[in-house]
Amino acid sequence: MDIPLPPLKPEFLAMLVKGVSLTLSSCDHALNPSVMRAVGSRIDDGGRRVTAYLGRAQSRQLLADIASTGRLAAVFSQPSTHLTLQLKSRRVRIREARADDRPYLQSYLRSMEQEVSAVGFAPVYARALLAYAPDELVAVEFEPDEAYDQTPGSKAGSPLVSAP
Template identity: 40%
Template sequence: MAPAPSPILDAELAAFMQQPGISFTVGSCGADKRPSVVRALGCKVSDDLTEVTVLLSRVQGAPLLAHVAETGRIAAVFTWPATHRALQLKGRDARQEPASTDDVALAGRFRDGFVAHLGALGYSQALIRTVLACPDGDIVALRFTPLEAYSQTPGPNAGQALQVAR
């Protein structure tokens, strides 16, 4: 049996990714390198920090889900709107799973947090709720092992690989 992968995330990064109010998108591409992207609705990190699960709309994310089924490739970019702090993760083993009732509740908390965060920045809460609208039965989960992590915060370190202290 192969040894478990060493996590590239630490507790602080996991907390950043999972805070309600975070903005994030998920992208992929097919074998033909054509990109797909969708706004995500929630995120959870496994207790051992080795897996990330992102929640999204099955309908809005249909092209991305097809690409993930074909290649397993995924990239997720997490941004805190008030500061523009941003993190990008990449993986190659993404797989679709049904969303649990806990996942649906998590998506609701993320949606409420994002609406509140952007509302405090002066954006219309009604508009943000419309952008994030998704029936509970349409939510699907994508689970993956992050293999690469990059700072995407604007500035001199944007695009640099993160080195997680152990």
């Protein structure tokens, strides 16, 4: 039986819920990596359930690797602060995107427009970076098994959770 990850520290949970840069990765059975930028995210249950959204055509290898190995790593990074969190999971489910996912995608885009503006880029950059064809959208749902502080500095790589 899998033990659920305790709630994340408040500063990391607030960052995830806000919506920041998200990259997903996996690998095949020979450990060849696959990586893709997500176009949105949804955080539920204190960070114990995460949904990341990908464009299917651009993410074929990553989706195949996740389906084959059941392994996923997700890196969330806030451009304006470099606060960075890595989540790892072996409890992953891929599904079609639904109409009820749209508000999360819109909120994520607004947040990323603000984030790229804070570091000197026009909001149009975020819109181009996160563009997708609605009929190509896929949702990757997962329950994190591990969490690491990946913020540059002396604590990078440290396990990161709150006390239960």
